[in-house]
Amino acid sequence: MPTENPQDARRLEFERARRARAEEVQTSPTRVYELIRSMIRDGTVPQDGALGEADLVRHLGASRNAVRRALQMLADDGVVVRQRRAGTSVLHDIxxxxxxxxxxxxxxxxxxxxxxxxxxxxxxxxxxxxxxxxxxxxxxxxxxxxxxxxxxxxxxxxxxxxxxxxxxxxxxxxxxxxxxxxxxxxxxxxxxxxxxxxxxxxxxxxxxxxxxxxxxxxxxxxxxxxxxxxxxxxxxxxxxxxxxxxxxxxxxxxxxxGGDHSGPSVAGTAGFTDLDLPLT
Missing domain, CATH: 3.40.1410.10 (Chorismate lyase-like)
Structure with missing residues (x-):
């Protein structure tokens, strides 16, 4: 039985690792847009805060192209502003x-x-x-x-x-x-x-x-x-x-x-939670 060529084995392992990394990278601009918008909404990125493409690529595990397209979508919404050489920053909070x-x-x-x-x-x-x-x-x-x-x-x-x-x-x-x-x-x-x-x-x-x-x-x-x-x-x-x-x-x-209705009551709100008011 022929012995496996070490060079072929290394090449095969490299290809497996490359495919695994590619599967882990977020390539959908819409999904990246949702994640960045959520970060802005919850205050992770403050108003006037910078949104560096390299940081977002690393933090979100996304492709650079997906990040760029997502930032342009946010700019089209008026949530961020993109300027040549100045980068992207949050225009206002949500x-x-x-x-x-x-x-x-x-x-x-x-x-x-x-x-x-x-x-x-x-x-x-x-x-x-x-x-x-x-x-x-x-x-x-x-x-x-x-x-x-x-x-x-x-x-x-x-x-x-x-x-x-x-x-x-x-x-x-x-x-x-x-x-x-x-x-x-x-x-x-x-x-x-x-x-x-x-x-x-x-x-x-x-x-x-x-x-x-x-x-x-x-x-x-x-x-x-x-x-x-x-x-x-x-x-x-x-x-x-x-x-x-x-x-x-x-x-x-x-x-x-919306909200979770299971939180504790807060004084001054007629027995309703500060997190949400009851909806019928």
Whole structure:
């Protein structure tokens, strides 16, 4: 039986090792894009932080071509900026908005404490539109319409319109709204301060849509840009709906989070966890 040539054996072992390394390398730009975006969202890469291609290739176990294409995808999203000789850096962070919350957490001890500012554009009493009546299941003849723009770090983040079932006057409702804009407490506390009943639950639907002209102007983005449209219903403890709202979140800046409902309760949030509010 012929003896195996040592040179052939080494060549065969080299080929096996090369194929094994190739199988371990991430070559999908989409998957690399997802991983980098996740790193930006969780703060692993801070705003203004540099994204070096060589570091990403090594850290993600990805091919250089996949990393370059993924970074260009993020640049197309407006999340990073790429400059010749200066490299790639994060243009802005991706803000986490919990599914039951109106906006990012701006209250004491939260990740976005001190970054949120809300401007009220309109508050007036209107007859209940038929779709709102069906959604709220109310027999009220009128609701308070509230329109607001939320800013984080000085840049517009969301445009929100809410239809509120309340007998309060416009002036009193606005007074309560503005009182909450001083320190931006959690949603359960805001709800009780506005409606004089304990917060019960919320439910939502999120869709990706194109931004129309007026909303785009208020959000500082081109008309037709992708935005996340969230329809949110909030209820008191007996299940009675009190507000139906529609919020356009900038698609390049916001991630809407669900959550684990098993965490411990936090004081001041009506028994709900700080990690999430209950959804029905």
């Amino acid at each position: 803000v986490a908005v919990r599914d039951g919350e109106v906006g990012p957490r701006a209250y004491e001890g939260a990740a976005d404490e001190g970054r949120l500012r809300v401007s009220t554009l309109e508050c007036r009493r209107i007859p209940v539109p038929p779709p709102v009546r069906r959604g709220l299941g109310t027999d009220a003849t009128s609701v308070l319409l509230l329109e607001q723009v939320g800013f984080v770090g000085g840049s517009p983040l969301y445009l929100r319109v809410g239809y509120n079932v309340t007998d309060l006057s416009v002036e009193e409702f606005l007074r309560r709204i503005e009182a909450n804009h001083v320190r931006y407490p959690p949603i359960a506390e805001v709800f009780e301060s506005l409606f004089d009943v304990p917060y019960g639950s919320s439910s939502s639907v999120v869709e990706a849509v194109s931004c129309e002209e007026r909303a785009a102007g208020l959000l500082g983005i081109p008309e037709g840009s992708p935005v996340l449209l969230r329809e949110l219903m909030t209820r008191q403890t007996d299940g009675t709906p009190r507000e139906l709202s529609f919020t356009h979140f900038r698609g390049d800046r916001v991630a809407i989070f």
